[in-house]
Amino acid sequence: MRGTPRNTTRAVAAAALLSLVAAGCSSGADRDENTVRVAYQKFGTFIAMDSLMRKVKEEFEADNPDVTVELHAIEAQAEDYQTQVNLMNGSPSEAPDLIYQDTFTINQDADAGYLMPLDDHFDTWEDAELFSEQEAEAVTSLDGTRYGVMLGTDVRGLWYRTDLLEQAGVDTPWEPATWDEVLDAARVVQEEHGDAVVPLNVYSGTPAGEAASLQGFQMLLSGTDDGLFEESSEQWVSSSAGFTESLEFVRTIFDEGLTHDPQDALDANIATVNNEERFPGGEMAISLEGSWATQSWIEGANQPWPEWEEHMEFTRMPTRSGQGEGATSMSGGWALSMGAHATDPDLAWQVMTHTLNQENAVKFAVEGGQIPVRSDVAEDPGFLEAAPKAEQFAELVDITGFRPAYSEYPRVSLAIQEAMEVVMLGEATPEEAAELYSQELESIVGPDNVTDGS
Amino acid sequence: MRWARSARWVLPMGPALFLLLAFFAGPILWTVWASLTNAALTGAQAAQTEFVGIANFERLIADTRFREATVLTVLFLVGCVFGQTVLGLTLALLMRNRHGAVRATVGAIVVGAWVVPEVVAGFVWYAFLEREGSFNAILGFFGAEPQNWLFTAPLLAVVLANIWKGTAFSMMTYSAGLSEVPDDLKEAARVDGASSFQVLVHVVLPLLRRTLATTLLLITLQTVQVFTLIFVMTSGGPGARSTTLPLLMYQEALRMGDLGYGTAIALALLVVAGLFSVVYVWMLSREEQR
Numbered sequence: 024m025r026g027t028p029r030n031t032t033r034a035v036a037a038a039a040l041l042s043l044v045a046a047g048c049s050s051g052a053d054r055d056e057n058t059v060r061v062a063y064q065k066f067g068t069f070i071a072m073d074s075l076m077r078k079v080k081e082e083f084e085a086d087n088p089d090v091t092v093e094l095h096a097i098e099a100q101a102e103d104y105q106t107q108v109n110l111m112n113g114s115p116s117e118a119p120d121l122i123y124q125d126t127f128t129i130n131q132d133a134d135a136g137y138l139m140p141l142d143d144h145f146d147t148w149e150d151a152e153l154f155s156e157q158e159a160e161a162v163t164s165l166d167g168t169r170y171g172v173m174l175g176t177d178v179r180g181l182w183y184r185t186d187l188l189e190q191a192g193v194d195t196p197w198e199p200a201t202w203d204e205v206l207d208a209a210r211v212v213q214e215e216h217g218d219a220v221v222p223l224n225v226y227s228g229t230p231a232g233e234a235a236s237l238q239g240f241q242m243l244l245s246g247t248d249d250g251l252f253e254e255s256s257e258q259w260v261s262s263s264a265g266f267t268e269s270l271e272f273v274r275t276i277f278d279e280g281l282t283h284d285p286q287d288a289l290d291a292n293i294a295t296v297n298n299e300e301r302f303p304g305g306e307m308a309i310s311l312e313g314s315w316a317t318q319s320w321i322e323g324a325n326q327p328w329p330e331w332e333e334h335m336e337f338t339r340m341p342t343r344s345g346q347g348e349g350a351t352s353m354s355g356g357w358a359l360s361m362g363a364h365a366t367d368p369d370l371a372w373q374v375m376t377h378t379l380n381q382e383n384a385v386k387f388a389v390e391g392g393q394i395p396v397r398s399d400v401a402e403d404p405g406f407l408e409a410a411p412k413a414e415q416f417a418e419l420v421d422i423t424g425f426r427p428a429y430s431e432y433p434r435v436s437l438a439i440q441e442a443m444e445v446v447m448l449g450e451a452t453p454e455e456a457a458e459l460y461s462q463e464l465e466s467i468v469g470p471d472n473v474t475d476g477s
Numbered sequence: 478m479r480w481a482r483s484a485r486w487v488l489p490m491g492p493a494l495f496l497l498l499a500f501f502a503g504p505i506l507w508t509v510w511a512s513l514t515n516a517a518l519t520g521a522q523a524a525q526t527e528f529v530g531i532a533n534f535e536r537l538i539a540d541t542r543f544r545e546a547t548v549l550t551v552l553f554l555v556g557c558v559f560g561q562t563v564l565g566l567t568l569a570l571l572m573r574n575r576h577g578a579v580r581a582t583v584g585a586i587v588v589g590a591w592v593v594p595e596v597v598a599g600f601v602w603y604a605f606l607e608r609e610g611s612f613n614a615i616l617g618f619f620g621a622e623p624q625n626w627l628f629t630a631p632l633l634a635v636v637l638a639n640i641w642k643g644t645a646f647s648m649m650t651y652s653a654g655l656s657e658v659p660d661d662l663k664e665a666a667r668v669d670g671a672s673s674f675q676v677l678v679h680v681v682l683p684l685l686r687r688t689l690a691t692t693l694l695l696i697t698l699q700t701v702q703v704f705t706l707i708f709v710m711t712s713g714g715p716g717a718r719s720t721t722l723p724l725l726m727y728q729e730a731l732r733m734g735d736l737g738y739g740t741a742i743a744l745a746l747l748v749v750a751g752l753f754s755v756v757y758v759w760m761l762s763r764e765e766q767r
Contacts, residue, residue, distance in 0.1 A: 106731045109518040128519070135523035230714055286608065286628040289715050430520040434733055444716050466539075 054116060054366045058091045059374045062111060063123035064104040065096040067295040068319040071391030072096075072123055078386070079378045092374060095119060100291070102232055102433075112137040115364040120371040121378075124360045126161040129170050131430040132360075138170045139361040144372045145169055150380070150397070157420070158396040162358050171358035172379055175393025177314045178352040178419040179242055180340045181205070187308040191215035197338055200345045202246070202272060205309070209281040212308045221301060222281045224310040227273055228444035229437065230291040236436040237353055237426065240443055242311055243269035245424050246342035246351040251435070252427035258474040259427075259435065261461035268343060270446050270453035277447045285447050295319075302335065303328040311340060314416045315392030321409070323390060337412050339419060352423040356396075394420065431468050438463040512741040518734030533741035543742065545717055546725040550701065550749060553636060553721050557700045558693060560640035565647025565692075569655055570677070572648075584648075591645030599709025602638040603627065606710075631711045631719040638706055643699065647692055654688030655681070690761040694754055701750045722746045 065073040073096050080092040095111075097104050105128060111117045112132070124132070132138050145151055154173070162171040185195045191211045199205045209222035216222075226239035244251060247265030252258070260266075276282040287293065294312075298319035301307035303326070310316075318324060320331035339350035359378060365371045377383070381399050388395045389409040394416050395401045407413060426432060442460040445451040451459065465473050512533055516526045537543050568587065572580050590598065605612050606626040613623035627634050658681050666676045682689075704723040707713065713720035713728070720728070722742060730739020 102732055106518065106734070109523075109734065113518070113523070131520040134521040135517075135519045137519065137523075228714075229716070230712060285715070286625040289628065291712060437733070441716070448716065450716070 056366055057089050058093050059121065059371050060093045060095065060119045061121040062095040062097060062108050062119035065098050066100060068298055068325060071318055071387055074390055075383060075387050079383065083374055083377055090370065100232060101125065112362065118362045118364045120362050120365040121375055122360045122362060124171060124358050126173060126356050126358050127426050127428045129162060130164050130428050133164045133170050137363055139363050139365055139368060140168045140170060141361060142169045145172065148376060153397045153399050155396050161356055171360035172375065173356055173358040173396045175388055175391060176354055176356035176396055177394055178354055178416050178423050179238055179313050180352060180419065181309055181338045182312050182316055183309040183336055184302065184305065184334050185336050186334060187212060187216065187220060187305065196336060199341050200349065201341050202343050205341065206275060209309060213281055221283055221307040222309065223276055224282060224297055224307055225276060227447050228289050229440045230289045231293055233436060234294055235440045235443055238311055238313060240269055240439050241353050242340055243272050245353060246340065253474055256474055258472050259464055259468050261464050261473050261475055262457050267453045267457045270442060270456050273443055274446050274453055288447065299326050314394060318390060318392040332411060337415055348422045350422065352419040354423040354425055434467045435464060438467065508740045508743055511736055512744055514737050516736040518736060533738050536738065537741050537745060542717060542725065546720050546722050549632065549719065550721040552632060554697060554700050556636040557639045557643065558696055561643045561647045561696055564640060564644045566651050568648045569651035572652065573655055587645045587648055590642050595705035596709055598638065598642050599706045603710050606634050627711050628715055631715065635707045635710055635719055638710060639700065639703055643696060647696060650688060650692045654685045658684050690757050694757045697753045698750055701746065
C-alpha cells in the first residue's frame with residue numbers, strides 16, 4: 024500500500040464533494056412561497072404586456088410588502104416564446120406561476136398537465152359576470168374546464184393610408200366588396216406611386232410565421248366557400264377550390280408586383296418594419312393586418328406616430344366575390360393562465376385578478392390595441408376615446424372565425440406557410456402548391472382525418 | 478490486495494469518470510432513448526410519453542425535408558471543409574519565414590474572426606450581404622443591381638461566412654505542422670535541384686499528412702454542427718434552401734415541440750459526422766501502410 028492511503032482519501036473526498044455539488048445542482052433551489060413568477064412575451068411592437076406587468080408588480084408589491092412578483096419578459100417571436108415557456112413548464116421548479124398564453128394552445132398545454140384548472144377561483148370572483156361568452160369559450164378546454172382568463176381578443180382586416188389611396192384616385196372611405204376591388208385599388212396605387220410605395224401587404228411565407236398563416240392565408244381562405252377544418256365531420260380539408268383560389272391571390276400580388284419584393288416579404292421582422300416604418304413613412308398603402316396595429320403608433324410605443332389618426336383607416340376584408348356576409352375576419356386572443364405547479368395558487372390568483380381588473384384591462388386594451396372582453400372596459404369612456412376604431416372592430420366580432428385548436432394545428436399552419444412560400448417564389452403554381460399541401464396534411468394528421476371537402 | 482490495487486487507479490479517476498458519465502454518456506443515452514419515444518414539449522404526449530419503437534426513424538426515411546437537409550448538410554460540409562483547408566494551408570505557407578510583424582498582423586486579423594462569437598459573426602455577414610449591405614454598395618460602385626445575397630444564394634452565403642470564421646483554426650494547426658518539418662530535408666531537396674513548388678509537393682505536404690487528417694477530422698466535426706451562424710443569417714430559408722440538419726432538428730424538436738423526432742434527426746446527424754470521420758481515419762491508415 025506504499026503511502027497511497029492519503030491519496031486515496033483525498034480522491035474519495037474529492038469525489039464525494041463533486042457528487043454533493045452535482046446533487047445540489049439537480050434538486051434545484053426551493054421555491055419561495057411568497058414569490059409569484061410571471062412569464063410573458065415582449066417582442067417587436069408588442070410592449071403592452073411588459074408595461075402592464077411592471078405596473079402590476081409595483082402596485083401589488085406596495086400593497087403586499089412580503090410578496091415578490093418576479094417578471095420573466097421573454098423577448099421572442101410567438102412560436103419561440105411558446106417553446107421557452109413549455110421548456111420552463113417541463114421542470115416544476117422552473118415553471119411560471121402565471122403564464123401569458125395564446126388561447127389556442129390551451130388545449131395542448133392542459134393535456135400536457137402544465138395548467139391549473141381555474142373554475143373554482145373564477146366562479147367566486149365578483150368580476151366574473153363581466154366577461155363575455157366568447158371569452159369563456161376561448162379559455163375552456165375541450166373537456167369543459169376553464170384554464171385561463173382572457174386579456175383581450177382581436178380581429179383582422181385592411182388598414183390603409185387614406186392619402187395614398189386618394190392620390191391614386193380611390194374614393195375614401197374605401198369599402199372594397201370583392202377581392203378584385205382590393206386588387207384594383209392596389210393596381211392604381213402602383214400606377215400612381217410606382218416603386219416608392221408598396222401597394223398591398225399580405226403576410227406570406229415561413230419567416231413571418233403564424234402571421235402568414237392567420238393574417239395572410241386564413242383571412243383569404245375564410246372569404247372563399249371552403250375552410251381549413253370541417254367541424255361536422257371533424258376532418259381537415261385538403262385541396263379545396265378555396266385553398267387554390269387563396270394561393271391564386273398570393274400569386275397575383277407577387278407576380279404583378281403589387282406587394283413587397285419576395286426577399287422583403289421573407290424577412291422575419293416584416294411586421295415590425297411595416298408598422299413602425301412603412302406605414303408612418305408613407306411607403307405602404309394597404310395592409311391585411313390585425314386590429315392591434317395601433318399599438319405601434321400610440322403614445323408609449325417604440326416609435327410613436329401621433330398623427331396616425333389623420334392618415335390611417337380600417338376597413339373590412341371582403342369575401343372573394345362578396346358572398347356570405349360580404350366580409351370576413353379571423354380572431355385570436357391571449358389569456359393569463361396559472362401553472363399547474365404554482366407554489367401558492369391563492370396568491371397567484373390574487374396577482375391574476377389584480378392584472379385583470381377594470382383599470383388594468385383598460386390600459387392593456389388601449390396599449391395592446393385589443394378588443395376588450397370585459398363589458399365594463401368596452402364601455403369605458405377612456406377606452407373609447409383612445410381606441411377610435413373600437414366600434415368598427417366590434418362589428419367584426421360577430422362574423423369572425425377561429426383557428427382549429429387541435430394539437431396538429433401548428434404543423435398544419437407550417438404546411439400552409441410553405442405552400443404560400445413556393446407560390447410567392449414562383450416555384451410552384453397554386454394548383455401544385457395545393458397538391459403539396461394535401462400530401463403534407465395527410466402525413467401530419469393521417470389519411471383518415473382528411474376530407475376533400477366535397 | 479487486488480481490490481486495493483485497482484482502487485488505486487479507479488479512485489483518482491472517479492471524478493473524471495463521473496463527469497464523463499453524467500454529462501457525456503448520459504445525454505447521449507437519453508437522446509437514443511428519446512428517439513424511440515413520442516416525447517413532446519406539450520400536448521398529451523408530454524404528460525404520457527410512450528415507447529414507439531423505430532417509428533421516428535421510419536418517418537425520417539420517408540421525409541423529403543430530411544433528405545433535402547441531408548444533401549444540404551453534405552454540401553455545406555464539403556464546401557466549408559474544402560475552403561477552410563485551402564485557405565488555411567495557403568495562409569500558413571505564405572506566413573512562413575515572413576517578418577514577425579507581418580505574421581503578427583495577419584495572424585491577429587484572421588484569428589479575430591475565429592474569436593468573434595458566432596452570433597456576432599452571423600450578424601456581421603448578414604449586414605454585409607443583405608440588400609442594403611456593404612457588399613452591394615461595393616458592387617453598386619461598378620453599376621451592379623443590388624440584391625439580397627442571403628436570398629439569392631443562401632447556401633453559398635453561409636458557406637462563405639463559415640469559411641471566414643473557421644480559416645483561423647486551420648491556419649494555426651497547419652502553421653504548427655509546418656514548423657515541425659525539418660529544414661535539412663528541404664535544403665537537401667533544394668541541393669538536389671528541386672524547385673520551391675516541388676519541395677512543397679514532394680517534401681512538405683507528405684510530412685504534413687497526419688496534421689492534415691487530424692485537422693480535417695476536427696473541422697468536419699465542428700462544421701457539421703454549425704447552427705447559430707446559419708440561424709442568424711438565413712434561419713434556414715428562403716424556403717428550406719439553407720436548412721441543414723441542425724436547423725431541421727431545431728425546427729422539429731423546439732418549434733414543433735416534437736422531441737422524439739428531433740432527437741432522431743440528431744442521431745442521423747451523428748451518422749453523417751461519423752461517416753466523414755471514418756473516411757478520414759481510413760485514408761490516414763491507408764497512407765500509413767504504404
